[in-house]
Amino acid sequence: MNIEVVGVIGAGVMGSGLAQNLAQTGHQVILVDVSEKILEEAKEKIKNNLRFQKMLQKSDKLDNIENLLQKIKISTDYQSLESAEFVIENVTEKWEIKNRVYEKIDVICPPVTVFAANTSAIPITRIASATKRAAQVIGMHFMNPVPMKPVVETIRGYHTSEETIEIAKKLLAQMGKEAIIVNDSPGFVSNRVLMLTINEAIFLLQDQVASASDVDRIFKTCFGHKMGPLETADxxxxxxxxxSIEVLYESFNDSKYRPCSLLKKMVDAGLYGCKSGKGFYNYN
Structure with a gap:
């Protein structure tokens, strides 16, 4: 049985990418966020992404962009998720926010609905504890940009059932993606390594060892990375x-995860990277 209706909570960069990917693979999408403005901006971004994709590749699926957009229903009401067979959550990486979301959707969604947390670092077992369906909670760490990434780091929580894993793998296959199953741990595989790398690269910048562009150029030219760690951070x-790095620091109580003070300063200043127009590089 195919999964047809998928709820996506959070219409930021990851949520809008997921909604686009799901619509392109024939799913009905319920995209939920707290603001109509955020939702309208997300839908406009998806439209622009589809137009750009159409310019780059010839595909019958992209001939009618409006038909694809009609597969995405936007809403500020969590009650709209009552028909979702599968829900992917992408809200801010703060436990108190995620906790409230799961308590809410646990009551609204049908008992058979699977919940997938698209989180960078928060343990899946902890997220599952906010529900009465721990066996049906799984981690699905998508990479950006979602429609272009063929592999998803998929995390088994302590209570996650084999049936839930198979359902998640099936949905990902429908989306044209492969699941790599890992066990639950703060940061999982990718971010336990990546966040340390990015944090250390920021320390290099703070210590005036090298410029941002030179740090990134070394990783791209010497190691063949498509992006350097500071470009990735932006x-x-x-x-x-x-x-994410604060979650790792709190979870492991290990000083190697201590966030760089320059990172804290930039976040306090609203320099978030691409989405704010400025981070380690300018995007305006």
């Missing part, structure tokens, strides 16, 4: 980077 969002 793409993810420095606020998200800080939230």
């Amino acid at each position: 793409l993810i969002g420095l606020d998200t980077i800080l939230f």
Whole structure:
């Protein structure tokens, strides 16, 4: 049985990318956020992304962009998720916010609905504890930009059932993606390594060892990375980077995860990277 209706909570960069990907693979999407303005901006961004994609590749699926957009229903009301067979949550990386979201949707969604947390660092077992369906909670760490990334780090919580894992793998296959299953741990595999790398790169900048462009150029030219760690930080969002590294610091009580003071200062100044127009680089 195909999964047809998918709820996506959070219409930021990741949420809008997920909504686009799901619509393109034939799913009905319920995109939920707290603000009509955010939702309208997300839908406009999806439209522009589809137009750009159409310019780059010839595909019958992109011939009618309006038909794809009609597959995405936007709402500020969580009650709209009552028909969702699968829900992917993408809200801010703060436990108190995520906790409230899961308590809310646990009551609204049908008992069979699977919840997937698209989180960078918060343990899936902790998220599952906010629900009465711990066996149906799984982590799905999508990478940005979602429609272009073929693999998803998929996290098994302590209570996650094999049935839930198979359902998640099936949805990802429908989306044209492969799941790599890992066990639950703060930061999982990708961000336990990546956040340390980015944080240390920011320390290099703070200590005036090298410029941002030279730090990134070394990683791109010497190691063949498509993006350097500071470019990656700007793409993810420095606020998200800080939230994630703070979760790791709190979870492991290990000084190696101590957030760089320059990172904190930039977040306080509203320099979040691409989404604010300025981070380690200018985007205006």
